[in-house]
Amino acid sequence: MSTLPTCYKDALKNIEPGDDATNAKDAHEQVTKILKDDLWLKSLGVDPCLIGSYARDVSIRRVKDVDVFARLRKAKTDLRPGLVLDRMEKVLTDAFGEDRVERQYRSVKVDFPDYRLSVDAVPARPCGDHWEIPNRPEHAKRAQWVETNPIRLGELTTEANQDFLLNDYGVYVPAVKLIRQIRRTWVDDQPGGLYYEILAYWAFQQAKPSKDSVAEYVTTILATIADQVLPDAVDHGLDDPTMPGKKISTKATDTELQSALDRTREAADLAQKALDENDDCRAALAWQQLLGTTTEDEVVFPMPSYCNADGTRQSRSTLYTGVPTVSAGTGRYA
């Protein structure tokens, strides 16, 4: 078995958002301030907060978009989605300019070209314990309100990260990041990162793993996704852990879902092969293939320094067996 813990540590560093995290924070704060300063939105009790993978700390390099959840705490049931989106588009355009603001069917997108990322501001109105956001189903003429609970997903992430530990530190979040990276490497655009995050969530809940290394966690979760959670989701839809009885929506077609299942099975087999490998260098090569490259074409999983790029071992004898490194012997003074 080859778990290569230090390489996994570096791999996780390599997929961290890095500068994106600082930029995302700043972009989010700029948008939030504009929304909170508007009197009309203020009258609706606007209270923006961060949601999405970045907020849950499961985003990986690069962070291209940040979601701001513009909660309208005093919004009534007769508030039309279009009206709110119109107002948000206006105040954001006034602040950032036409070129950077784009109206979408459920949000207003603000570009931050210097940061190479965008902020999606999504209005939300209260609905019992949950929230509702605009959505326009196929064939519908106008946007409607649909139920969602992104904040609950953040809570579930925190809980899972407390439940699944490696040396007393949460392993759920790092594992989800690695699963998102594997998806990015092995699966086409759809289904997306959120879909695989939910798959990983259910895989953790079903397998309830307790392992001794990140490699073992990744292998177990990937196998559970490939063998149980994803086949079930392809057939019956993927349960939304934040709203019992509801399913996660995806833009993926049936063909794309089937293709994702095949590719995930391949990835899971490769992970198992890497884990079972006794030679560190051959294992590292397999882990490297599994985790691919970042969006900036940098290899995620580093090869150990004693291995060649092709997964062979460098032909060096061991350094400190039988060869004295202090020729003068013991009892020296300097």
Next chain:
Amino acid sequence: MSFEEYSAALDAEVARWRADLGARGFSDDGWTLRGRIEWNAPEGPVTALIEIELVESFPFTPPVVRVLDPGADIEMTFHLAALARDDGQGGTLCLWDDEYALDIAPWLDVDTLVARVRQWLEDTAAGWPGDDTCDLERYLPPAAHMIRYDGDTLRDLRGRCVRVAGKGTPILTVTTEQRVVRRRRGSRGPYRKDRKLCWIGNLGEIDRPIRNWTDLYAVLGEHGRQVEQLVRAGIVRFLLLEYNRGGASAVLAVVVQPKPGTSGLAVAAAEAADISRTSRTLRGGHGSDTLADRSVAIVGAGAVGSYVADLLFRSGIRKLTLIDFDRMRPGNVVRHTADALTEGMFKVHAVRSRLALRGLDASQIVPIVGWVATRDEALHVLREHDVVVDATASDRTTSLLVWTATATSSPLVSVCLQRQGALARVDRYPLQADEEHLPPIQDTTDGPMLREPGCGQLVSPTPPSAVVCAAELATGVVLDLLGDAPNLPSSLINVRVPQSERPYDHIGLVTSQKYERAS
């Protein structure tokens, strides 16, 4: 192999080492490894949970090992590194006191490492029987101070408060000046002179570390209450505490002061430094304590003479007479033991001031601005000293000293460098029966000599390292003569740069004895 290749090979060994621990059931998140080991607690076998962290310096240093759960109710006492909590938990284990070369480092074998941790737990449970490690300062937070004290005076000051010099600086010196108890009118608190004093005490045998004021109060015994009152009154800030462990003795220096915003007292360990003569001469070499009453005169306090004086002084010679008429010039500094601050001083004064900075007794160093030019002067200097060193490289003076030494059977050591520092030579006089000196070395220097700008004096290109080499050789011969059974040959030549003629064509030591045998 390149550095990268060396590093890669080392990385591979470290990875194998981690894997070995993994094979023994240790979990590894890339930062730390955690696993369980069985050990024999007093009540029977138990399992401890330990954490191993590989610091940057690994494998040249041992891994950091922590006990997360010993598996039995034991008190963590000694052999813990700093940062342990008050109960000793959370500290890193001191598993090896000695340093090891990488090729034989015991921690590289995981079985040995685990066995060592197991032994540590068992020793801890047993209270470290027979252990004489005196390292109480390790268990307290560090203070920024060094507290200097004279270990030879502590016994007489036990139970007393003494004044401290250097208050307000990080380097304090405990004096023998005791506090005078007096009442102060019209104002509260002690006089400024009687604040922040040092209390001297003896803790006797110590069987557990001191981690806080409560521990310290307990070991102070009958003095605890008094010391606490003195600290709270602002009279005492420092404690100098003698203690014993397993037959060894040591001194713990602590800084005690009220914790801001609480009623407690904070204790921190300062670095204790014994300034007694006993401590200062500890590293003088074998037999140094017998040399204090022997006397040596050094004629010529130039580069070689200055280093001979320095080495003899450090070796234990206290009665030194330095004779030279020259002053320190800026250009001398490169090869001389004195530094640029002494420029313009007579060389004998420059050397004396240099030696006085060592903190040893320099009161018997006699600087003489002058020269040895007459038979009477030579006779006087040879009769008044156990050994005379000729470090003049002056034909006239050397011949006078040798003539006089031979005529009076007085020990003389003549030292010089030849051939621009290629040869360092020492000749001892007078010769004993059947002894001969090595043959004279002919000067083969050609080409232009160096001249110092402005004064027109010729300057030898001999390098500073050659100076030190010659001084070391001469010091060895002087100490041999002062010993119980002198046996060094009459001539010693250290060949630093091989010469064209035998026997100086190899680097190394040529002696008159070897030369005679070879002849």
